[in-house]
Amino acid sequence: MSKDIVWHEHAVTKEERARQKRQKPCLLWFTGLSGAGKSSIANALDQALYHLGYHTFLLDGDNVRHGLNNDLGFNDKDRIENIRRIGEASKLFTDAGLIVMSAFISPFISDRRLVRELFPEGEFIEVHVNTPLAVCEERDPKGLYKKARAGEIKHFTGIDSDYETPEAPEITLNTADYSIQQCTEYLLSYLSKKGMIAPIAKAS
Amino acid sequence: MSKDIVWHEHAVTKEERARQKRQKPCLLWFTGLSGAGKSSIANALDQALYHLGYHTFLLDGDNVRHGLNNDLGFNDKDRIENIRRIGEASKLFTDAGLIVMSAFISPFISDRRLVRELFPEGEFIEVHVNTPLAVCEERDPKGLYKKARAGEIKHFTGIDSDYETPEAPEITLNTADYSIQQCTEYLLSYLSKKGMIAPIAKAS
Numbered sequence: 001m002s003k004d005i006v007w008h009e010h011a012v013t014k015e016e017r018a019r020q021k022r023q024k025p026c027l028l029w030f031t032g033l034s035g036a037g038k039s040s041i042a043n044a045l046d047q048a049l050y051h052l053g054y055h056t057f058l059l060d061g062d063n064v065r066h067g068l069n070n071d072l073g074f075n076d077k078d079r080i081e082n083i084r085r086i087g088e089a090s091k092l093f094t095d096a097g098l099i100v101m102s103a104f105i106s107p108f109i110s111d112r113r114l115v116r117e118l119f120p121e122g123e124f125i126e127v128h129v130n131t132p133l134a135v136c137e138e139r140d141p142k143g144l145y146k147k148a149r150a151g152e153i154k155h156f157t158g159i160d161s162d163y164e165t166p167e168a169p170e171i172t173l174n175t176a177d178y179s180i181q182q183c184t185e186y187l188l189s190y191l192s193k194k195g196m197i198a199p200i201a202k203a204s
Numbered sequence: 205m206s207k208d209i210v211w212h213e214h215a216v217t218k219e220e221r222a223r224q225k226r227q228k229p230c231l232l233w234f235t236g237l238s239g240a241g242k243s244s245i246a247n248a249l250d251q252a253l254y255h256l257g258y259h260t261f262l263l264d265g266d267n268v269r270h271g272l273n274n275d276l277g278f279n280d281k282d283r284i285e286n287i288r289r290i291g292e293a294s295k296l297f298t299d300a301g302l303i304v305m306s307a308f309i310s311p312f313i314s315d316r317r318l319v320r321e322l323f324p325e326g327e328f329i330e331v332h333v334n335t336p337l338a339v340c341e342e343r344d345p346k347g348l349y350k351k352a353r354a355g356e357i358k359h360f361t362g363i364d365s366d367y368e369t370p371e372a373p374e375i376t377l378n379t380a381d382y383s384i385q386q387c388t389e390y391l392l393s394y395l396s397k398k399g400m401i402a403p404i405a406k407a408s
Contacts, residue, residue: 011247011262012254020254043215050216050224055259057300058215067322068292071285081275088272089293096261096302118271 017097021055024196025094027119028187030103031112031166032129033158034144035136037175037183038103041129044184046101052188054197057093059086060103074155080111087115094123099196107163122194127187128169133158135176221301225259228400229298231323232391234307235316235370236333237362238348239340241379241387242307245333248388250305256392258401261297263290264307278359284315291319298327303400311367326398331391332373337362339380 018025028045030038039060049056065072069085072078083106093100106112116124136158137145148156155161166172171190173183192200222229232249234242243264253260269276273289276282287310297304310316320328340362341349352360359365370376375394377387396404 012250012260016254017259017261020257020259046216050220053224055221055224056216057221057296059296063296063299067295068289070292085272085289088274089296091271092261092263092267092293093297093300095267096297096300097259098300 014095014097017095019097021097022198023054023097023099024194025097026099026123026125026191026194026196027090027094027115028099028101028125028127029090029106029112029115030101030127030129031106031169032131033133033136033163034105034156035139035141036129036131037173037180038105038129040180041127041173041175041183041187042101042103044180045187048184048188049099049191049197052197052200054099055097056099056101058101058103059090059093064089080108083108083111084114087118090115091118094119099191105157105163107157107161109164109167112166125171125190126166126169127171127173128166129175130165130172131175218299218301221299223301225301226402227258227301227303228398229301230303230327230329230395230398230400231294231298231319232303232305232329232331233294233310233316233319234305234331234333235310235373236335237337237340237367238309238360239343239345240333240335241377241384242309242333244384245331245377245379245387245391246305246307248384249391252388252392253303253395253401256401256404258303259301260303260305262305262307263294263297268293284312287312287315288318291322294319295322298323303395309361309367311361311365313368313371316370329375329394330370330373331375331377332370333379334369334376335379 030042032038042058046056046058064086068089069082072082086102086104090100090102140146144153147153148159157163175183188200191197234246236242246262250260250262268290272293273286276286290306290308294304294306344350348357351357352363361367379387392404395401
């Protein structure tokens, strides 16, 4: 056993964890209608950052609803608690030095504000995926709009439940007019300009 | 903007995240009485792994009780939910490819078993910090035993609430007979033997 291993009583800091990863931690909070392209963009950004050597994690319905939040339903109280826990979990991930992406409809301004307030200035990046409702409904990748229109799903965002448009999101994207690749490159450029990651090499 | 950035529709996998970090993810679950040394050992291990270049995170009362679990009290139902959420959050951290340490009294076999069952074989490492009650009470770093003996705190583990000894923990440590440094070196050796981290260089 090495005798060279040393440590201190204090905990490893967020700054040390981030420095080790050559990045600054942040949370990219993707909000928008079902079918807007939140998960597609977040996954593409995750892939791109991974291939550039950055340390990331993605929270979405797939890994949160069946685990951490599997005790929550879809009434108002549970929807608020759902977003609160995702915000707090995201915060732990930034404390671990990671660049985190969270992709949830999160239709209410008040819920998103509570998450924003958990983070230091500049670490919470609200990304409004502002694809028009008509386009989302036309895509209907999970058949949910059809069910909502038929009354089989109640309180469906955009149909019989409001989506409150972000008042001052850091970034607005629209997958009706721009490709996933274009959106991803825009996000990489943003992260680079804000110093979260190193400058992105320009293609000659 | 680089044209070389490529990605795939599939999500970045746990294996890819771990490979990037040159480690295998796992959860070291520290259980034991208040004052047993759980947090001290976990922090020392965290420091040691950090200085060896590994990517880790530590969940403990300091960062969980005031955030993710700030809605929970100390009745039986809330204590179970507290441990469940910590288990699920830990799982997300191993999905991110990290080596995670969780330091909580977690006195009940059933709760610890539920956490263990969230993980693939070998990824959940139960570390029983088996420091004798008399030593913990003598240390009483937060003055909690004194308050419990005086009846000012009810349901205090070891005094008027049971601590259920782990039946088959992967590791048992005792900070009455071994130093924090010795315990940490033992854990590093274990992680190395199990292939979670590279072989530790021996001092000549």
